[in-house]
Amino acid sequence: MKWLAILYDDQCGICSRFRRWLEKQRSYVPLKLVPLHAPVVAKMFPGIDAFDPEEKLVVIADDGSVWRGDGAWITVLWALENGRELSLRLASPAMRPLARHIVTGVSANRLRLSRWLRLKPDMFPGMTSCKTGTCSVPPPLKRPL
Numbered sequence: 001m002k003w004l005a006i007l008y009d010d011q012c013g014i015c016s017r018f019r020r021w022l023e024k025q026r027s028y029v030p031l032k033l034v035p036l037h038a039p040v041v042a043k044m045f046p047g048i049d050a051f052d053p054e055e056k057l058v059v060i061a062d063d064g065s066v067w068r069g070d071g072a073w074i075t076v077l078w079a080l081e082n083g084r085e086l087s088l089r090l091a092s093p094a095m096r097p098l099a100r101h102i103v104t105g106v107s108a109n110r111l112r113l114s115r116w117l118r119l120k121p122d123m124f125p126g127m128t129s130c131k132t133g134t135c136s137v138p139p140p141l142k143r144p145l
Helices: 013-023 070-079 084-090 096-117
Strands: 004-008 031-035 058-061 066-068
Touching (some): 004 070, 013 096, 066 070, 070 084
Antiparallel strands (some): 004 058, 058 066
């Protein structure tokens, strides 16, 4: 695996905060943080809408592998130097239902929680590249999802 693309909701405060936190983490695999509302997302990842990226976190590997929801969160943790051990625990049969329950709850309420916590979203409308130059957009996949 050469890289992981993390499609995050740039119109969500919690998601944008998560992006900023991820940028500071050391990882075993390069993480490419891609704003979900970037105009190039559909061209870069044909068929991505089938994975409901507006509803759940979606992670895509350079080889075309796709994870969503709790699988995506566990994959992101697995890529982080300080998250691998936790990812292995959460992926276990005993912990996976709890991970799914937490991720589903946070995902369903992320916009409400963002407003309550007063977390500002990135919101890059019409963007072709990130305003701050901190996120990167990977090249298109060689094969459709």
